[in-house]
Amino acid sequence: MKITVPIIGGPYTHETSSINRLMLWVMLALLPVTAYGLYLFGWPAIFLFTVTVLTAIIAEALSLWIARRPIKPFLLDGSAVLTGWLLALTLPPWAPWWVGVVGSLLAIVIGKQVFGGLGQNLFNPAMVARVALLISFPLQLTTFVAPHPLFAAGSPGFMDSLHVTFGHAAQLDGISSATLLGHIRTQLSQGIDLSKALLNQPSLTQLLWGNTAGSMGETSALLILAGGLLLLARRIISWRIPVAMLATVAVLATIMHMLDPLRYPDAAYHLLSGSLMLGAFFIATDLVTSPVTGKGQLLYAVGCGLLIYVIRSWSGFPEGVAFAVLLMNALTPLIDYYIKPRVYGRTHRGEPIQYADEATSKKS
């Protein structure tokens, strides 16, 4: 029997893994915190989320069509959906619809397809969009609302919500509410120290559960942690990036808090507020834009943590996850160039190992 298969070498068996499977697991891990966020912020959040994800898909399809690449396999790989999804989670839940549209276009076209599509982008697409939006539309990106759970008294109904997302954003003024980090920053800049600034602010338990003002999917530290643990268990991400990143922020926060407790909030506040949790488990761990070696990942994550703390404490922005991740993304190629695993049978410098004790067993 003649065998007619293309000549391509083995292995002729494969782990049951694929890119779309990987992406589906990440989406599954995001599901709890997303569902909670959508519930917590009601219909406007649902609209914004839908618009953002749909735009991401359409932008991806259009880009592929323009680049004359096959559309179906790349759309089905789920990466565009995930980018839109992650972007939506970082947006203020009651932001107008065009914020989602512009954001998704920025993420997919500028953040990803311009670099060559899947796997080629240097920067995390969702963070590119987030930062671009924050700089271009600071008002819309910093207007947060207190939780308005779905079907709860006082929450907008379906029709009212359409008006919130697709109408004019002006009427938000009456109900807007600052995030914890934003509040601290404002208070500190007005010369009010933390002992007073933290009065009437959400408690740590509240931050843990997430029943507070914030971005759509960043409020509940606990649910993000649950999703992150799922990814760790599935070995889709390694423990190094989240652990090193959170630890760096926690250590810095503790040191600074001990030095000046009235100016620097303690580690718990840092860890549980803002987008740090989501960033540590879902954004900094983005496979494409993070280093490939263990040591490189540690360095990268420590860098992220450091930058986040610096930006949060001493810059003009109350939150710095997006900036920190983008800056470290830029360093990823450099980290990968300099940090490589030790090759079997070689020293760290790449020379063949020499055993000093027995010299060599070669007979002379």
Place this chain on the structure above:
Amino acid sequence: MLAAITSLTILGIALGYLLGLASRYLKVEGNPLQAEIEELLPGSQCGQCGYPGCTAAADAIANSQAEITICPPGGLALVEKLASKLGVSIDLSSVEDKAPMVAFVNEALCIGCTKCFKQCPTDALAGGPKQIHTVISDACTGCEKCVDICPTECVAMRPVPITLQDWHWPKPDAVVVTQVSVV
């Protein structure tokens, strides 16, 4: 104002004079690159590139008058070396690596005229007058000089047969996605 103009003018003249002197006394004789490139070329003076020999070809390459891909016997490996020597980036995947060819004498037609082995730059053709010639394929660079000179058209170029010893796995196709099923 005047001081500035004067000082700048003087500075300009002085530096220009220095440059002029430097170009006269520190002049580089010949092009060192040409010699280095010639070292890399096959050196069989076959003339397939269209230049009368490897020296001329090296000169042309060094002066950017010829592409670095002009040398067929050098193949892809040579292109790569020249690219790194000259610091030009070239998309190697676009350069077609021609299968190496060697001359082959059809012994039924050969009349033993010796014209071919007078032409051969590497003495790859063996045989004497009135004897049938054969090609030592290990020494043949595939320059085709013998093909045109043969009066009986008995020399032909053939691809070097692939043996088990020099077979290797082909390059896996570049990323081409034809179909994919979900999950």
Place this chain on the structure above:
Amino acid sequence: MKLFKIRGGVHPDDRKKLSANKAIEPMPMPKLLRIPLQQHIGAPAEPVVRKGDKVLKGQLLADSKSVISAAVHAPTSGQIMAIGNYMAPHPSGLPIRTITLKPDHDDRWIELPAEVDPFTLTLDEIVKRVADAGIVGMGGATFPSAVKLGLRKRYELHTLVLNGAECEPYLTCDDRLMREQADDILDGIRIMMHALQVEQALIAIENNKPEALAAMREASSGFNKIKVINVPTRYPMGSEKHLVQTLTGKETPARALTADIGIVVHNVATAHAVHDAVRFGRPLISRVVTVSGGAIQQPRNLHVLIGTPVQDLLDYCGGFLEQPSHILSGGPMMGHPIPDTKVPVIKGFNGVIALTAKETAIRPPMPCIRCANCVTACPCGLVPLEMAARARNGDLQGAVDLGLMDCIACGSCAYVCPAHVPLVQYFNYAKGELTLRQRAEHKQAETKRLAEQRAVRIEHQKKAKREAMMRRRQEAARKKAAAQTTETEV
């Protein structure tokens, strides 16, 4: 015994249950045997028989004529039908010199030397017997075993490691051999220990083969220098250098042999062949082959004569359940596709595996998403994704700088890649292409030398011609002058 961790590795589904409980069965005599003259690494053997010769079982057919080569023997008695070229059991399907033998079904042995006690032989005699028997590494690498047994002369050796890891999925031939012929293997091990003059032998068996482990433990119970060690099941545990690291914690230096750290590794099936060859003088003419895979009707372990067509093995196992997508020699991780089922079984075949499309799970490749699974899986500490990107863009030197030559081609990277990028396939291509280029470069240097010689010679000829011309001219001028003087005188 304390074991050491190796880096990376993967855990493919071992699928050994398909054939692990099938005892080794002999195959019926095939109609024709085709025995390739190169079944090993090194130079092909030179035939010593002619077409039409009648040969006996075990008779030398082709002898090794260089240092690294192996002899080939008649697997049964019969007549030499041809010495020519036949399709090689190699993915290329290129022709290879092959002796065709028609069995006479008498299966008559050539006169064998009387049984000897191997421990009365000199060390060189043992090595010579192994070389004469044409034994090669039977785990698939097919390096001539006699060369490895002679390493004592060049290296200070202390340990012999027996590779019974059998880390490739599906394969069970070593497992069965250890279960059924543990005593013979042990005898082979003792002979090899003697030949190498080592202090101890370690038999490494992956912990998914408890029966083989028990059998070898029992067989070795009387010998305190021989230890049977249970190693974790993890691919590529059977890689020589990684097995040695697991057992001793020592890495073999790059570009060196395990002998550089005093250790020689042999396959357990090789030990069995050494027992046959040294004690009884029987050459290597058959081996155990696992026939398995999802497409095989009845997976089995067969005792097969070298030269038997693969088709015969498939027929004996009841043919196919369904059309296989690939038929491989060896396991699915490092085995090679065979071009046609008419190719013969050779010394290095440990399995014939027919896989269904579902088992191979081959999918079109997607772009790399830098997930670093390959970096984690690589047992050699390389960064496969970067190397593959270089090889794909034709930057072979770049791939070498990243450690291409330290790659053992185990395929763990391609196995785990979620984008199904053909990583190890790029490395195999790049290694082959580099070898080819080196050869071309060598040829180029050679032709350059020839061209220069010719230029010098032609210059000489021209000079000689010019000088001859000058001489003639001077001669003529002198004659003319002489004539003129005579004329004036006259």
